[in-house]
Amino acid sequence: MLGPEVRAFLTRHAGHEPGDETLWLAALTHGSTGEKRNYERLEFLGDRVLGLAVAEWLFxxxxxxxxxxxxRLNALVSRTTCARIAREIGLGPHMRLGKQARDDGGEDSDNILGDVIEALIGACFIEHGFSAARDMVRRLWADTLAGKTGKRKHPKSALQEWAAGNRRRMPEYRLVDRSGPDHALRFTVEVQVHNVGSAQATAHSKQDAETLAAEEFMRKFG
Incomplete structure (x- = not known):
């Protein structure tokens, strides 16, 4: 059953009071709880609804x-952006995690936060249709859509252009470390430009780590 605090949270951010409680509970439930119904299928659906809603707004x-x-689309629907918005609305404490996952920091995991907010979008789509889900996305993403997310050149592209413009070899990325439990993995990546230097960064996905490493390289040498 949804408690009154969770119900109020969902009503506020989804824009509608939850009807099918089992649907919304599943959207908040991580597989570590051992429950058969969790957010995975809803996250799959919500990811596509989010992409369409943002693409329509951009168009x-x-x-x-x-x-x-x-x-811009890729930046606006990225795991990092989803997780940031989830933190802004205080989603973490409402997620249903197993004890080990919570002890391992799952409540603040980019991967879990991003997955759950997409699962909630999926639940909204199932219960109320695309218009309501689109309104939910536009409301939660309002500041991000109006801001500069995705407008600047991607750090990896900027670094590649910098290397070419300075007649240097192309940047080389190397996975230095992979650690943590499956639900909260951390990747450390090093990027190097021959005869210039290197930089490292850590994130919850290899792609994000490469992006942060490129940013750090440009900060140091660009």
């Missing part, structure tokens, strides 16, 4: 070319 509010639209 309606920007006259940029396809490549720039894709760049």
């Amino acid at each position: 309606q509010n920007s006259d940029e070319a396809e490549g720039r639209l894709s760049q």
